[in-house]
Amino acid sequence: MSHTKDNLPKEEQVHITSYKDHFSTLIALLLLTVITVVISVFGANLRSLSVFTALLIATVKVIVVAYYFMHLKYDKKIYTWLVLIVAILFVSFAVLTSIEYLNR
Amino acid sequence: MTSTALNLNYLQAKKGIFSWIFSVDHKRIGLLYLYSLITFFLVGATLGVLMRLELLNPGKDLFEAQTYNQIFTMHGVIMIFLFIIPSIPAVFGNFFLPIMLGTDDVSFPRLNLLSWWIYIIGAIMALSTLLFGDGPADTGWTFYAPYSVKTGTNVTMSVLAAFVLGFSSILTGLNFIVTIHRLKTPGMTFLKMPLFAWALYATSWIQLLATPIIGITLLMIVAERVFGVGLFDPSIGGDPILYQHLFWIYSHPAVYIMALPAFGIISELLPTFSNRTIFGYKAIAFSSLAIAFVGYFVWGHHMFTSGMSGPARIIYSIMTFLVAIPTAIKVFNWVATLYKGSIDVQPPLLYALGFIFQFMIGGLSGLVLGALATDIHLHDTYFVVGHFHYVMFGGTGFAFFGALHYWYPKIWGRMYNKLVANIAFFILFIGFNMLYFPMMIAGLMGMPRRYYDYLPEFHLPNMISTFGSWVLAIGLLLMLGNLIAGFRRKREKIARNPWGTGITLEWQTLSPPPVANFDRMPVLPKDGPYDYDHKPEIKE
Numbered sequence: 001m002s003h004t005k006d007n008l009p010k011e012e013q014v015h016i017t018s019y020k021d022h023f024s025t026l027i028a029l030l031l032l033t034v035i036t037v038v039i040s041v042f043g044a045n046l047r048s049l050s051v052f053t054a055l056l057i058a059t060v061k062v063i064v065v066a067y068y069f070m071h072l073k074y075d076k077k078i079y080t081w082l083v084l085i086v087a088i089l090f091v092s093f094a095v096l097t098s099i100e101y102l103n104r
Numbered sequence: 105m106t107s108t109a110l111n112l113n114y115l116q117a118k119k120g121i122f123s124w125i126f127s128v129d130h131k132r133i134g135l136l137y138l139y140s141l142i143t144f145f146l147v148g149a150t151l152g153v154l155m156r157l158e159l160l161n162p163g164k165d166l167f168e169a170q171t172y173n174q175i176f177t178m179h180g181v182i183m184i185f186l187f188i189i190p191s192i193p194a195v196f197g198n199f200f201l202p203i204m205l206g207t208d209d210v211s212f213p214r215l216n217l218l219s220w221w222i223y224i225i226g227a228i229m230a231l232s233t234l235l236f237g238d239g240p241a242d243t244g245w246t247f248y249a250p251y252s253v254k255t256g257t258n259v260t261m262s263v264l265a266a267f268v269l270g271f272s273s274i275l276t277g278l279n280f281i282v283t284i285h286r287l288k289t290p291g292m293t294f295l296k297m298p299l300f301a302w303a304l305y306a307t308s309w310i311q312l313l314a315t316p317i318i319g320i321t322l323l324m325i326v327a328e329r330v331f332g333v334g335l336f337d338p339s340i341g342g343d344p345i346l347y348q349h350l351f352w353i354y355s356h357p358a359v360y361i362m363a364l365p366a367f368g369i370i371s372e373l374l375p376t377f378s379n380r381t382i383f384g385y386k387a388i389a390f391s392s393l394a395i396a397f398v399g400y401f402v403w404g405h406h407m408f409t410s411g412m413s414g415p416a417r418i419i420y421s422i423m424t425f426l427v428a429i430p431t432a433i434k435v436f437n438w439v440a441t442l443y444k445g446s447i448d449v450q451p452p453l454l455y456a457l458g459f460i461f462q463f464m465i466g467g468l469s470g471l472v473l474g475a476l477a478t479d480i481h482l483h484d485t486y487f488v489v490g491h492f493h494y495v496m497f498g499g500t501g502f503a504f505f506g507a508l509h510y511w512y513p514k515i516w517g518r519m520y521n522k523l524v525a526n527i528a529f530f531i532l533f534i535g536f537n538m539l540y541f542p543m544m545i546a547g548l549m550g551m552p553r554r555y556y557d558y559l560p561e562f563h564l565p566n567m568i569s570t571f572g573s574w575v576l577a578i579g580l581l582l583m584l585g586n587l588i589a590g591f592r593r594k595r596e597k598i599a600r601n602p603w604g605t606g607i608t609l610e611w612q613t614l615s616p617p618p619v620a621n622f623d624r625m626p627v628l629p630k631d632g633p634y635d636y637d638h639k640p641e642i643k644e
Contacts, residue, residue: 086313089400093317094400096416097349103413104345 206289302370378445462498487547538572
């Protein structure tokens with residue numbers, strides 16, 4: 001359960017993440033790591049999709065960490081937008097470079 | 105504490121070298137950057153003059169081809185990484201951002217000091233290649249692979265220096281973003297923030313997001329040189345075009361790290377010396393963000409002749425034209441600000457006007473290079489050298505000098521000789537255009553860049569260019585000599601608002617400012633930072 005220090009004025013209220021949320025984040029990250037390892041060991045026949053799959057799982061892990069552990073869920077929406085813009089930028093770098101490489 | 109002690113200015117507050125090099129006062133850190141930057145600028149400028157001397161005549165004049173390669177690489181590394189990238193944010197951003205926001209320091213003062221120390225360590229590493237190892241790198245400041253992977257010169261130390269310098273840039277950017285979000289004085293919203301702060305905000309995001317990419321790329325060069333991992337060298341399975349992608353993903357946005365703060369300076373100078381509000385405040389503010397954002401997607405225009413794919417070249421060419429739109433918005437708004445203004449021709453305004461003239465030449469020649477068809481002919485010619493010196497030196501360099509003349513009385517509480525400053529400007533302006541315009545002509549004639557020697561038909565533009573470098577050097581020495589002489593002049597009390605028409609918050613405090621920046625609460629103009637109709641009255 002999450003709660004706030006209600007005795008503070010609204011702009012100074014601090015959200016404190018509960019142990020349950022932290023522990024759930026840990027479990028999720030461990031599970032995703034196990035899935036990554038399992039796929040890399042047993043899913044060798046995925047060929048080029050193995051890179052895509054590993055990136056996909058890593059992305060889910062990033063979202064879990066940013067959302068719960070780094071408090072994005074409880075922060076102002078502007079911070080979610082900022083993180084999204086950064087993510088869009090980095091995906092654009094990769095996509096534009098890949099398009100160039102694949103059309104060479 | 106008495107009010108006299110509170111008003112003790114930051115220059116008098118503490119004495120001794122340690123009170124400077126370990127100071128966490130943003131104003132002192134700004135000056136530490138200024139003195140370091142000017143030192144490196146003079147080294148870089150000397151190397152530039154030496155290059156021009158060698159190119160005065162065809163054939164060997166002064167040194168061997170290999171030495172020439174090393175000199176132009178050092179010139180580029182020093183001017184780009186040690187001078188122009190940190191220049192305006194590190195000096196004037198550090199000094200004036202907190203004051204313009206009406207606060208007493210940046211969000212992380214210790215991190216601010218750390219970033220200066222990291223800068224100094226990076227600078228020592230870069231300059232150490234002159235003395236140790238196998239001599240300075242001979243690759244050009246771009247460290248293009250696979251040559252940078254194979255050359256026997258001291259590339260490893262040079263790229264590690266750039267890597268370290270990147271951390272300084274990231275920390276400064278981070279500090280400014282948090283400061284702008286968290287420390288604005290009550291009543292100052294984003295849309296009541298001075299345009300210099302907007303420019304720094306956009307710049308800081310680029311510093312924060314793009315610099316890590318060059319850091320990783322440079323480490324990949326080291327990994328390739330030391331371990332032979334085969335990332336960029338085609339003979340061991342690498343892709344040299346990948347290096348160019350990674351390098352320019354950072355280095356094109358870095359062009360805006362250099363240019364955006366200069367735009368911010370011009371947006372401050374023009375209202376002050378036109379004595380009227382800026383034209384199109386929101387357009388200028390948001391165009392900074394637009395330039396920062398669109399600037400991320402145009403890096404491929406540096407690579408049109410690299411052998412990259414045709415569709416990609418077309419995409420990058422279109423994107424390049426898009427970035428011209430917000431840039432042109434700024435220029436039109438600046439000119440509109442001057443229109444019907446009550447213009448006071450002072451040295452800083454001359455630099456601002458010089459900036460607009462030269463930046464326009466740089467910007468428009470950039471469109472020639474952004475167009476795929478013309479770039480194929482002009483790529484790697486002296487046209488490119490002329491173009492980027494017009495943008496970087498004629499633009500950012502002149503804005504830097506303009507800012508130095510504008511805020512000089514505020515920073516040091518003294519005034520320089522304005523007549524000498526005006527003369528120095530005109531010598532600089534003439535020297536600059538004599539030096540770089542013939543380069544564009546030589547480029548159009550087909551003279552390739554980075555060459556030690558050239559054909560006799562390129563002699564005339566090269567000769568004029570070298571003469572121009574001497575005029576420019578005289579102008580620079582006169583300008584700096586005049587500023588230094590300003591310290592030695594008899595101290596007179598400098599008013600809080602020595603230009604009379606400054607409106608942003610730094611003109612409400614003492615000259616030089618007290619340690620805590622303000623001796624009384626700054627008052628915001630009613631309708632935004634350039635509201636000349638409701639300009640707060642400033643009492644001495």
